[in-house]
Amino acid sequence: MTALDLSALSSQLDNCLTRDSHALRTRLHGLKRRASKGLPIDKGLLEVAAQIEASQQAVEARRALLPTIRYADDLPVVLRREEVLAALTKNQVLILCGETGSGKTTQLPKIALEAGRGVRGLIGHTQPRRIAARSVAARIAEELDTPLGEKVGYQVRFTGQVSDSTLIKVMTDGILLAEIHSDPLLSKYDTLIIDEAHERSLNIDFLLGYLKRLLPKRPELKLIVTSATLDVERFSAHFDGADIMSVEGRTYPVEMRYRPVQGDDDDRDRDLPRALLDAVDELAAEGAGDILVFFDGERGIREAEEALRKHPVPRHLGATEILPLYARLSAADQARVFQKHGGRRIILATNVAETSLTVPGIRYVIDTGLARVSRFSAHAGIQRLQVEPISQAAARQRAGRCGRLGPGICIRLYAEDDFAKRPAHTDPEILRTNLAAVILRMESWQLGHVDDFPFLDKPDGRQIKAAYDLLFELQAVDETRRLSALGAQLSRLPVDPRLGRMVLAGERDGCLAEMLVIVSGLTVQDPRDRPPERQQAADQAHAAWKNTTSDFLSLLALWRWYEEQARHLSQAKLRGLCEKNFLSYVRMREWRSLHQELRGLFHEEGVHENEAPVSEDVVHRALMTGLLGHLALRDEEKRKTNPAKDKREMVSYQGVKGRKLAIHPGSALVKTPPKWLMSAQWLETTRVWGAMNAAINPRWIEPLAKHLLSREVSEPHYQLDSGRVAAFETLSLYGLPVVLRRAVNYAAIDPLDARRIFILEGVLGALEGWEVVADQAWSTPSPQPSPARG
DNA sequence: CTCTCCCT
Structure with a gap:
């Protein structure tokens, strides 16, 4: 009878909510085991039966919600x-x-x-x-x-x-x-x-x-x-x-035309802007319709815009409107692309227009075939952003942007055999990115080793090692790659691991309030708008919060100002204030939302922010816990050999791991480069740039980087006045000396060698000295030197 | 003197 009930109940699990059926099945298995031991299970069976009943009713209630399904006929x-x-x-x-x-x-x-x-x-x-x-x-x-x-x-x-x-x-x-x-x-x-x-x-x-x-x-x-x-x-x-x-899809055919920048001998002097103008002319002759041009970045867009504005507009082009389009563009400028218009439009876009934004009404595409691709170099431990030829799949995607309205034409500013030689697909992100966040998640969810996880494309061993190295730097894992308590906390914070580490330091050091603001600010896109044609005005507005020793404190100042305004202004007024101050209202709101989300996670645990503001040093030390791999020392040699007459000369830094870098011109520190520099991000483009920076005190490093420092001890020697064996130590962080030639007690480092030196230099030296003294005062010996403590 | 694009 009982056995029958059990199987009858489990057969009903398939009609329960999926949310319930797993738990109920587990419960039934438990009851079955009890029954087999001869234990009573009647009460349990009744409970399960009631739960099954309730769950099935919930299913029926959902079934009653089913709408009549209509389809768009011909898709x-x-x-x-x-x-x-x-x-x-x-x-x-x-x-x-x-x-x-x-x-x-x-x-x-x-x-x-x-x-x-x-x-x-x-x-x-x-x-x-x-x-x-x-x-x-x-x-x-x-x-x-x-x-x-x-x-x-x-x-x-x-x-x-x-x-x-x-x-x-x-x-x-x-x-x-x-x-x-x-x-x-x-x-x-x-x-x-x-x-x-x-x-x-x-x-x-x-x-x-x-x-x-x-x-x-x-x-x-x-x-x-x-x-x-x-x-x-x-x-x-x-x-x-x-x-x-x-x-099959529902798109119109797109005619492909290959017009390489330097196609034949006549084109030897042709550059990209010229090739673009020729392509525009060619398409203009085809008839009406908007043109979408793909570039690798803002710089190319600006060059093209300039060239197009100077270009004598062919008559049949009519009134031509040129619109740049990239993600960093202010919301208002982006919205222009979607506004109705007469005449012809030429939209100069980055990859945003490839997948994220669908520009309406495009008849023609011009594709430079280039894109900036982010790749994390495990070898150099640095993120790179280089211009690369796009894959065939990406090129098809770009071309497809003109086949939605009617038959389109795509001009590729490269040769057909160039296209044929390109990789079929863009490398998946997992092969191009720093894996620390993925591995942290896998460790915290106990998904086993990365090598055994069924990824479509397995990440490279060096990438995995680099990720563990970073997690060790952040103290999220120990030397044996085991997740630490801190790592478990870190995995629950929905931000980049470096940034999450800062928040946890903020919690510990009583500057959680500041860290929540800065970290959420670093995570969202920079709310400061800087429209190309009004850069000076924008910089002037942003100068109100500028701090020339720390971009992080600039963020904090902006936040505090904004919160003050938000307290007494209506949403409409706040929006206007943003516009006036070259701030993106949408991104300011995202910043506040993320701040709210992170804050909520701590409040759930009963942790609250400090109410009194803390000193700048405390803030920067907390930041440093996440940025130990981004510290650098000003290159003094270069400064001396390049006298000040050339003011444009960029100050160079010697970073950890032997990296040379410079302060990104967008940083407030670029004009007053400090001796020691900490950067939120290192990014290699034309060179390695440190973005979002602060001046730091090198004395903060040792206590925060104990787990990473290597020590080199030199010149052990007997010290006559103290009677000890001393030496010098130099502490290095990833090869960058951060503590130089500090005197230390050698006996604490190498007692055996210290003893040897003590005997050799101390005792025997003293004996030598004693002999001299003895020679001089043979009849009245001096008191024996007392041995120094090792 | 400058940096593609997303997401918890």
């Missing part, structure tokens, strides 16, 4: 709906390859709903970007004719609208990843859609690795991975040969 994914439905029933994993316009992003969640998903648990749908997550959710809600935040919700950092009745939840992949911390089984989802997997961000790769391990533990969970590029076999292989479905 390619919708036309093959039956196949998707069949695949979802048959398989646990489906790889869906669908290019732009296939409808995969908006229609797939609805198809999943039609397949009966979303009832026992949520349909989770991830997007790489916050704006996309929100707008995708809004779009699906609209198509299902339900208000956003109810049956269809979204969640991104700082904001979201989700309720108990939510069936489809759209979120950033970062949110889903973070949820693993509190719910390792991701048990509230019955379906997951990882969209835009081809982008291969760190979050996506981590998720795909994690999900591979999770799927066997969650047999009722369905996973759909979508990619806009054709390399879906990798994803399929990763999930043990999962089925692939390919759905």
Whole structure:
């Protein structure tokens, strides 16, 4: 009878909320074990039965919420709906390859709903970007004719609208990843859609690795991975040969034209701006339509803008408007791209326009074929940002930006065989980035060693070592790479590990208030706007908070000023004040949100900020706990050999690990370079730049860097006046001497050698001296020298 | 005298 009840109950688990079924199954296993030992289980069975009942009622309540599903008729994914439905029933994993316009992003969640998903648990749908997550959710809600935040919700950092009745939840992949911390089984989802997997961000790769391990533990969970590029076999292989479905896109053909900057002998003197002007002329002759040009950075954009403004506008171009577009641009200037306009537009853009922003109404694309790519060099231990030729996939993505409206034309300012020689795909982020944050998470979630984790692309051993080295520097792991208590705390802070370390130091040293402000400020994009044509005015406005010994204190001053204003100003007035002071209101708000979030984490633990402000030194020492790898000493040699007549000569620094660097011109310290420098970031572009800097006192280093210092002891010698054996020690941090020739008691370092020297130089020396004395006063010997203590 | 882009 009991055995029957047990199996009857477990057969009902498949009708429970996914959130409950795992816990209930565990409970039933426990009862089964008790029963086999002959122990009574009736009470337990009753409880489980009640919980199953409640859970099933919850499922039925969710089922009642199901909206009538309508599809946008002719989208390619919708036309093959039956196949998707069949695949979802048959398989646990489906790889869906669908290019732009296939409808995969908006229609797939609805198809999943039609397949009966979303009832026992949520349909989770991830997007790489916050704006996309929100707008995708809004779009699906609209198509299902339900208000956003109810049956269809979204969640991104700082904001979201989700309720108990939510069936489809759209979120950033970062949110889903973070949820693993509190719910390792991701048990509230019955379906997951990882969209835009081809982008291969760190979050996506981590998720795909994690999900591979999770799927066997969650047999009722369905996973759909979508990619806009054709390399879906990798994803399929990763999930043990999962089925692939390919759905065509809805784009117009794009004609490719190759116009290399130096194509033939006539072009020998042609530079990039000239090649661009020629391309613009060529496209202008084709007819009306806006042109989108891709550059590697702001500098190229500015050069091109200048050249275009001087360029005699061909008549058929009509009124031409030139608009730069890059992420750092103020919100108002970015918004201009979306405003209606007459005439022709030429938009000069960085990679933002490749994936993040879709510029409307583009007929033509001009592609320089270049991009700045961030790569962490494990060998040098430094982040690089170099201009590189983009991959074929990225070039196709750029070209595709003119095929949404009608047939387009893309001019590539490089040769066709150059394109053919390029790598097919951009290296996934996991191969290009510092892995400290990933490894910290893996350690804290006890996911085992990185080498054994099923990443699509395994990170290089040197990258892994560099990450552990950094974690050791931050004291997050010990010499044996075991997570420390501090490391466990660090892993819970949703910021870069270096910055998280500073906050923890702030907690310990009574400057949490200051650290929360500075760290959240360093994490968000710099709220200080500096429009190219009004740089001086912007600098003047920002000078109010400028501190020439510390960019960190500038941030703090800006924050304090802003908080004071925010206390008595309306939101509208605050917004106006930001504009007047060349501050981005949106980024100031993000800064405050992040500050709020971090602060909340400490308040939950009952830790509160210091109320009295602390000294600047205390602030900088806390900062230094995270920046021991970014310390540098001014290069005095260079200063002397380059006399002051050339004022432009950049002051050079000798950093740890033998790095040479200079202060970034954006730093307030560039005109008053201190002897000792601490930088929040080192970035190699044209040279290594230290960004966000402060002058420091080298005496702070030793107590904070004890675990990293190497000691060199030299010139042990007997000291006649103290009677001791002394020596000099030089302490180095990653090869940079930070304590020079300090006198030390040699006996504490090498007692044996000290004793040898004591006998050799002290006793025998004294005896020699004694002999002399004895010789001189043979008849009246002096008192014997008393031996010095070793 | 200057630095692509995202995310918890």
